[in-house]
Amino acid sequence: MKDFFGIAPQEIKKVVEGLQQAVADTYALYFMTLNGHWNMECKSFISIHEMLETQYEEHAKTGDALAERIRAMGYKVPTSLKIFAEKSTLRSFSEEAGWEEIIQKLVEANESVFLSLRKLSKQAEKNGDDGLVDLLGGIIRQNETFAWKLRSHLN
Ligand SMILES: [Fe+2]
Numbered sequence: 689m690k691d692f693f694g695i696a697p698q699e700i701k702k703v704v705e706g707l708q709q710a711v712a713d714t715y716a717l718y719f720m721t722l723n724g725h726w727n728m729e730c731k732s733f734i735s736i737h738e739m740l741e742t743q744y745e746e747h748a749k750t751g752d753a754l755a756e757r758i759r760a761m762g763y764k765v766p767t768s769l770k771i772f773a774e775k776s777t778l779r780s781f782s783e784e785a786g787w788e789e790i791i792q793k794l795v796e797a798n799e800s801v802f803l804s805l806r807k808l809s810k811q812a813e814k815n816g817d818d819g820l821v822d823l824l825g826g827i828i829r830q831n832e833t834f835a836w837k838l839r840s841h842l843n
Pocket residue numbers: 725741
């Protein structure tokens with residue numbers, strides 16, 4: 689039962705592995721953004737605090753959308769904080785980090801996620817999987833915007 693819209697099972701498996709990685713990275717990004725939202729101290733605290741709230745809420749929805757796509761492709765979603773932490777390549781900052789380091793690390797984390805999603809999207813495109821290309825495109829655009837909004841605080 690791994691057939692999905694005429695895509696070869698081995699191709700589906702590859703894409704699902706990429707999606708599982710994306711789920712782990714997205715929730716790692718969610719926790720990093722929460723860390724900044726809670727622990728940042730700076731003169732523009734309220735505006736950054738609120739911007740980060742918008743971002744972590746969207747990351748949570750993104751993780752859910754990616755996970756549900758995995759289910760629609762016939763696979764389960766390995767889910768625990770431990771699994772996400774082990775699988776994700778993103779490394780968070782300490783709660784004692786200064787605001788500039790926090791912003792810089794969040795910019796890099798958002799960039800790292802959309803760069804891997806672009807690769808995954810190329811794979812989906814090769815499979816003729818328009819639905820997944822569309823889903824990933826929305827997430828890529830979102831994370832590009834988040835990186836830009838974060839980066840603008842450093843200039
Ligand atoms: Fe809050």
